[in-house]
Amino acid sequence: MAEIDYKRIAVDGLWRNNQALVALLGLCPLMAVTNTLVNGLGLGLATTSVLLMSNVTISGIRHWVRAEVRLPVFVMIIASFVTAVELVMNAFFYDLYKILGIFIPLIVTNCTIIGRAEAFASRNPVGASAMDAIFMGLGSTMVLSILGGMRELIGQGTLFSGASLLFGHAASAIELSLGDNYQGLLLAILPPGAFIGLGFLIALKNIIDKRASKAAEKTPAAVPAEAAS
């Protein structure tokens, strides 16, 4: 591969092929842990770091692993990294680890990771695979955080609650609350809230895409917006 289109990789990961909004992969943790922004962000970052390590490794060994055993090898690599990440989180982010609980080991079963390994890392050089992992991971993390933030705000009237679990004690300053009078909307915290919230996010993305394509049709000669900045 002569030239790697990093911009394309970034746009794919963050928007066009967003793993949560478009590919609809990794929904089990997405539904389960996004009851607060910090939980969503924490799991998103854990997933991104596993994705980065597995993509880089799998890309690095892509010429040596025979096709017949590539999937077991990928799964083994991913499972090892997940276990390592789980241990590290247990050691250094103990409180967050306790909250995320079973969903850290379940990163193994997140289809995004094996999906990117198979679809991208096993066919592309290490640099591109690392970029792919970072942007695919950030795309998912973004959705997890937005969904977590939405559910937290509507469901219990706070934002960034538990931020100190992730960023240390100084971060408790950014924990916001709508005040004690807000009763909270239970539905948002319960699992259906996750489905409904995700549905709205997907709808929003589709609306934006439609607007953008209409705008592009009207002014076909216009310079693509991405040329700027």
Added chain:
Amino acid sequence: MAEPAPRPWVSAVIAAAVLGIFAVIGASLVGLSYEGTAERIAQNEKQALLDQLNAILPSAEYDNQLLHDYFDLQARPELGAEQTRAYRARKAGAPVAVILSPVVAKGYNGGITLVVGIRADGSLAGVRALSQKETPGLGDKIDIQKSNWILGFNGKSLDNPSEDKWKVRRDGGDFDQFTGATITPRGVVAAVHKALVYYQANKDKLFNTESIYREPEHG
């Protein structure tokens, strides 16, 4: 594979070898991370346990090693758990309090795991819910992070309130229920009461049974 393999088993053996190599690499990675984090994780768990116990009984009230002075007892009918660990707090050798963990209460949605601290005089040092699956927004107010309800047990004992008032208000007792959830507080109140009765009957055993803590072998 495109070109035919000279002998079919050759490619199978190579594949198995590749798989084997990665199994070894993967296992080493996990082993190394475990080695690197085990000590810190054990430290975290110990600290979390101590924090939990100190939330019930402030560390200023006792001077022994709380985490080193415990034994396990089986009292399922009274405490609801197959096995309950009793931590003993002492000051200058005299009994201060015993903390029972877990005490299991009947909830709306399965068992509620409680930690119950009882002072030597039979009053409650405090109660906390460790894990619960009660309905979010209703029964989960037993969680200290959701409401202060559980603090209402502090200082209560078998005589305060009297026996027939150890119930939620709806049943004619002294303890608040929450709007929309009676079963959860009812279960917790009943379990705490049972724990107090158990303490009263087994006070000597609770404080005098020898600790089963052993110093770890390696340094």
